[in-house]
Amino acid sequence: MVKVKLLEDTGDSVTLQLDGIDRSYANAVRRFCIAEVPAMAIDDVVFLENSSVLYDEILAHRLGMVPIKTDLERYNLPEDCDCGNPLGCHKCRVLFVLDAKGKDKVSTVTSGDLVSEDRDIRPVSETIPLVKLAFGQSVKLEAYARLGKGKEHAKWQPCTVAVLTDGKNEGTFNLMVESAGGLRAGKIVLKAIELLEKKLQEIQVSVGSATA
Ligand SMILES: [Zn+2]
Numbered sequence: 001m002v003k004v005k006l007l008e009d010t011g012d013s014v015t016l017q018l019d020g021i022d023r024s025y026a027n028a029v030r031r032f033c034i035a036e037v038p039a040m041a042i043d044d045v046v047f048l049e050n051s052s053v054l055y056d057e058i059l060a061h062r063l064g065m066v067p068i069k070t071d072l073e074r075y076n077l078p079e080d081c082d083c084g085n086p087l088g089c090h091k092c093r094v095l096f097v098l099d100a101k102g103k104d105k106v107s108t109v110t111s112g113d114l115v116s117e118d119r120d121i122r123p124v125s126e127t128i129p130l131v132k133l134a135f136g137q138s139v140k141l142e143a144y145a146r147l148g149k150g151k152e153h154a155k156w157q158p159c160t161v162a163v164l165t166d167g168k169n170e171g172t173f174n175l176m177v178e179s180a181g182g183l184r185a186g187k188i189v190l191k192a193i194e195l196l197e198k199k200l201q202e203i204q205v206s207v208g209s210a211t212a
Pocket residue numbers: 078081082083084085088089090091092093
């Protein structure tokens with residue numbers, strides 16, 4: 001019989017003791033936490049102005065790596081969205097605007113300067129440095145975030161750590177997942193199990209029709 005005990009849950013990290021589960025199943029859940037559970041990240045940036053010292057590409061890459069609050073109930077993966085629009089819609093992408101100008105001293109533009117069209121979908125931290133601006137320099141851009149998966153690019157990994165270790169008692173394992181901040185760690189594990197179950201059902205249907 002499967003027994004799961006919650007050892008720790010801080011919101012950002014969760015540790016579960018798994019009993020009665022084969023190591024390979026537990027590891028499949030761990031891998032789904034990293035590679036299959038979607039997270040929100042900036043994926044497309046339109047520069048209107050950039051007179052900073054950073055090239056557009058470097059700044060766009062930095063924006064992509066900013067962890068963003070994720071809502072899996074309200075947003076769809078672009079490939080699953082019914083809009084069918086390559087530019088996306090309000091259910092599969094979020095627009096951020098950045099409009100920063102260098103003041104008299106050198107100033108640092110941070111993730112907190114990104115203005116989101118959806119106040120619930122915003123950077124996890126407001127203090128991530130993006131670029132420094134000297135007097136007269138400016139950056140003006142539109143950035144589009146969307147859901148994606150860690151197997152496509154590391155910026156879409158919802159967790160920073162997902163490890164499976166031997167538990168205290170024989171035959172038990174401890175699964176520890178630490179979130180990048182976009183989703184609660186417990187939610188990442190639950191979603192991973194849901195997606196693994198869905199994948200197994202798809203296999204079941206395919207095997208069923210292949211052997212019918
Ligand atoms: Zn859409």
